[in-house]
Every structure is written in structure tokens, then in C-alpha cells.
């Protein structure tokens with residue numbers, strides 16, 4: 391790689407503690423054999439996965455290559471319409487008069503969404519030339535214009551610094567406006583090498599946890615999110631996360647409140663089990679569980695076992711995170727499943743003969 395740079399700190403939380411998550415060589419559109427070093431941040435409330443070394447020159451060249459025009463199939467139309475519905479359901483869509491899309495690709499989303507004024511920004515000369523005929527090209531540096539809706543699908547995972555990128559979008563957002571982001575989801579289901587998602591140009595592999603961490607301190611809040619899989623879609627063979635961001639409301643983070651209200655009863659019961667020193671198993675140490683337990687100092691309790699199929703071997707609250715098989719034949723008073731793939735967890739519990747008297751499932 392020509393003039394490659396090494397990323398020494400986590401681009402999301404700035405932690406220096408990281409390890410090599412995966413390493414493999416890959417030949418991509420840049421037509422070179424490159425060694426991809428994928429790092430994982432070891433800060434437990436971040437765990438962001440990112441490319442540890444890359445060349446900005448190579449990436450710049452790559453983004454200038456002509457893009458092939460692809461025909462949109464039926465399932466892709468459904469996919470784009472699903473995206474539009476998600477946006478419509480979660481913002482005041484009728485009041486949204488202006489849209490800026492970053493990285494519009496073929497421009498199909500721009501075409502499909504019904505908003506009065508449509509702008510776009512892209513780095514690829516061919517895309518700019520083609521889309522300029524229909525939509526306005528937005529000049530990021532010189533324009534003071536602000537937008538009701540800013541969309542960036544499959545862009546954030548390509549940025550050098552996702553925090554600076556989001557800041558730039560925020561500066562172009564109207565006070566009541568919303569930012570829509572879509573990225574591949576690496577929370578629990580996907581490993582980078584299992585899919586197209588591991589590309590030379592992907593500098594980041596986001597999970598809900600690292601996204602939560604990313605927007606901290608940006609005066610933005612997640613007002614809605616959705617994760618789903620669409621294997622027929624060329625743009626996303628894998629799980630994706632979509633989320634909408636607003637300026638943070640006066641009353642604090644809205645999604646936290648929704649979450650707290652939903653789990654209010656469970657939190658109370660969880661505290662009772664903890665204080666009575668009952669045996670508890672927590673399965674899944676992602677943002678769901680951290681949100682659920684943030685009002686409790688878990689360091690004070692040793693009556694909890696922790697299972698996480700990706701984080702095992704590490705420590706949390708002074709206790710070791712284990713694989714499910716470590717607790718073979720164990721019996722629990724309370725079981726908390728804090729991942730979304732509940733059916734898989736139940737299968738694994740059965741396989742490992744782990745039983746419980748009471749079950750809570752925390753689901754986003």
C-alpha cells in the first residue's frame with residue numbers, strides 16, 4: 391500500500407487499547423493484494439471494529455472509478471420503500487421540504503422519496519455528472535443552506551473519522567431536522583469475513599453499541615432504529631442497522647426514556663433478585679443490557695454469571711464473561727436474555743441444559 395497510515399486510537403472512543411480482531415489478504419477493485427488488519431477496541435462499552443491501516447491515496451483513487459449502473463430489482467424496490475417508510479413513521483415527514491443525500495449511488499432513493507427539494511453530495515465524478523442533470527449538487531464548503539432531512543446510507547462505514555463526518559452533517563441540519571443513517575450491522579450476527587461487508591474501503595464495522603458511543607457528546611440522540619436482513623438485496627446481503635438522529639431534546643435522550651418505561655417493572659424485579667442474592671445469568675452484553683442496568687452498580691454483586699458468545703474471556707464488573715458451555719447443567723433463579731436472537735439463545739440453553747425459574751428478555 392502506498393503511504394499507508396496506522397490507526398492507533400479507536401476512532402469512536404479514542405481508547406488506545408485494542409487487539410487484532412481479524413487479519414486477511416483481500417483483492418478488491420483496487421486490483422492489489424492487500425493485507426487487511428481489522429482491529430477491535432477493547433473498551434467494553436465501545437468495542438468498535440475498525441481497519442487498522444490504510445492508504446488514503448488508494449481509497450481516493452478507488453472512489454473515483456466509474457460505477458456500474460445496476461438494474462433495480464423487485465426486492466430492492468421493497469428495500470428502498472422499507473427505508474422510506476421507516477423515515478416517514480419516525481419524523482414529521484409532511485413538514486420536510488428539503489433533502490440532502492450523501493453518497494446517492496445510482497440515485498434510486500432520491501428518485502423514490504417524495505420531497506420537494508432534493509440535493510446530493512458525492513465524490514465520484516461520474517455520479518456527480520449523471521445526477522447533476524436531475525438534482526442539485528450540494529457544495530459542502532461554501533453553502534450555508536440547512537436541510538430538514540439528511541440521508542447517508544452505507545457511507546459512515548467508509549469515513550476516516552465518523553465523528554467528524556456526523557458533525558459536518560449536524561452543521562447542515564435544521565433545528566427540527568433529522569439525519570438518517572444506514573450501516574451494516576456487526577452487533578451479534580455477522581462476522582466481517584462472512585460477507586461482502588469486508589471490503590478494503592470499509593474503515594469501520596459498526597454495532598449498535600459503537601454507534602451509541604459514537605453519538606455521545608455530539609448533542610444528537612437516536613430517536614428510532616431498526617435492524618433487519620435482506621439477502622436478496624445487492625446493497626446489503628447482511629444485517630443492517632438504520633437509525634434516525636435528532637438534536638438532543640431538553641428532556642434528555644428520548645430512546646433511553648422509552649426503553650426505561652418499557653423495562654421499569656423488570657428493573658425493579660432484577661434489583662430484588664440481586665439483593666436477595668439469587669442466582670442470575672445475563673446473556674448478551676450489548677447496549678440493551680447496559681441501558682437496562684445503568685442505574686445499578688453491578689460491581690457490588692457477585693451472584694451473577696455473564697455469557698456472551700463474542701466477548702467471552704474478558705472481565706466485566708470484576709467477573710469473567712464465559713461461553714454458554716461453561717455453565718452446563720446450571721440452574722438459575724433469573725435469566726436475562728439481552729440479545730435480539732432469542733430463539734438461538736433458547737436453543738443453546740437447551741443444548742447446555744441450563745435451566746431457570748424466571749426469564750426476562752430485553753429487546754431494544
Ligand SMILES: [Zn+2]
Pocket residue numbers: 400401402403404405431432433436437438
Ligand atoms: Zn472504542
